[in-house]
Amino acid sequence: MKIYEKAPAKINLLLDVLRKRDDGFHEVEMIMTMVDLADRLEMEELHSDSIIISSQAGYIPLDEKNLAFQAARLIKDRYNVRKGVYIHLDKNIPVAAGLAGGSSDAAATLRGLNRLWELGISEDELCTLGAELGSDVPFCVTGGTALATGRGEKLERIANPPQCWVILAKPPINVSTADVYGKLRASELKRHPSAKDMLEAISSGSFADVCANLGNVLENVTLQLHPEVLQLKEIMQRLGSDGVLMSGSGPTVFGLVSKEAKVSRIYNGLRGFCKEVYVVRMLT
Numbered sequence: 001m002k003i004y005e006k007a008p009a010k011i012n013l014l015l016d017v018l019r020k021r022d023d024g025f026h027e028v029e030m031i032m033t034m035v036d037l038a039d040r041l042e043m044e045e046l047h048s049d050s051i052i053i054s055s056q057a058g059y060i061p062l063d064e065k066n067l068a069f070q071a072a073r074l075i076k077d078r079y080n081v082r083k084g085v086y087i088h089l090d091k092n093i094p095v096a097a098g099l100a101g102g103s104s105d106a107a108a109t110l111r112g113l114n115r116l117w118e119l120g121i122s123e124d125e126l127c128t129l130g131a132e133l134g135s136d137v138p139f140c141v142t143g144g145t146a147l148a149t150g151r152g153e154k155l156e157r158i159a160n161p162p163q164c165w166v167i168l169a170k171p172p173i174n175v176s177t178a179d180v181y182g183k184l185r186a187s188e189l190k191r192h193p194s195a196k197d198m199l200e201a202i203s204s205g206s207f208a209d210v211c212a213n214l215g216n217v218l219e220n221v222t223l224q225l226h227p228e229v230l231q232l233k234e235i236m237q238r239l240g241s242d243g244v245l246m247s248g249s250g251p252t253v254f255g256l257v258s259k260e261a262k263v264s265r266i267y268n269g270l271r272g273f274c275k276e277v278y279v280v281r282m283l284t
């Protein structure tokens with residue numbers, strides 16, 4: 001039997017860091033939502049007890065370093081599954097972009113294998129398993145829009161933000177999440193974005209207030225390492241995006257746009273500076 005799962009990308013509408021913890025992780029407050037740029041996973045049961053990953057993308061590991069592989073191994077071990085699986089990853093989400101492509105593949109693998117092997121695992125338990133693979137995996141298991149706290153694994157589901165266009169621009173640089181958190185001096189942050197104001201903006205359905213309350217404390221760290229990300233933000237603003245922010249640890253910058261008439265002008269303008277530009281909708 002073959003099954004299919006979609007693994008959408010996420011964006012962080014707000015990312016605040018409260019403090020560095022003793023375990024090396026950071027205590028965060030994030031508001032995250034999914035967009036309709038997605039990897040597609042095909043999973044097929046194997047009679048041999050092995051996990052095989054393939055992908056059309058030449059630039060990701062296909063061995064145990066792949067997060068989908070790690071997710072399959074974790075669920076097999078934890079639930080004593082003696083069967084194997086072949087997973088094909090049709091990658092569309094740019095890698096190491098701040099869009100959680102790998103985390104979403106891991107989450108889709110957990111959801112998919114739960115169905116394929118009829119394990120009856122609850123969504124909460126899938127999230128707990130996911131947290132062993134990465135801080136963003138639990139959110140990718142549930143999807144929707146959420147306030148994420150702890151190191152990102154504690155989730156409170158919230159209303160979806162008002163629908164709009166999301167323009168994603170990924171400059172051709174690689175950013176390591178560990179590096180960006182490592183360079184952040186959380187105790188020295190002078191300004192914090194307000195999760196409370198963003199939650200109010202979302203619950204009142206005000207697109208203008210959502211744009212006004214976008215904020216990400218990791219932005220300055222990545223901008224200092226890669227000034228071209230700031231340049232991209234400025235271009236996105238100048239072309240008329242209503243709100244602009246870097247997603248996660250970057251380097252992808254997203255622009256929120258309410259009027260369809262503006263979208264192609266912004267897209268065409270950005271394409272002059274950046275090869276990887278995507279126009280998507282929020283997944284609501």
Ligand SMILES: C[C@@](CO)(OP(=O)(O)O)[C@H](O)COP(=O)(O)OP(=O)(O)OC[C@H]1O[C@@H](n2ccc(N)nc2=O)[C@H](O)[C@@H]1O
Nearest residue numbers: 024025026098099100134135136151177178181248249250
């Ligand atoms: C920054 C964010 C925002 O959504 O996303 P990305 O930019 O990676 O998409 C996340 O916090 C990333 O989550 P994820 O990519 O799952 O991170 P993990 O694999 O758990 O951790 C990678 C490394 O980042 C650091 N890390 C991660 C999460 C956190 N709350 N504090 C940290 O300090 C740690 O150094 C850790 O070793």
Ligand SMILES: Nc1ncnc2c1ncn2[C@@H]1O[C@H](COP(=O)(O)OP(=O)(O)O)[C@@H](O)[C@H]1O
Nearest residue numbers: 065066067095096097098099100101102103105
């Ligand atoms: N299935 C996967 N898809 C993408 N990257 C993966 C995958 N599995 C492991 N990786 C590795 O994880 C790292 C981060 O990838 P990704 O999840 O795309 O980052 P981000 O969360 O910043 O968007 C990359 O170095 C990549 O090699």
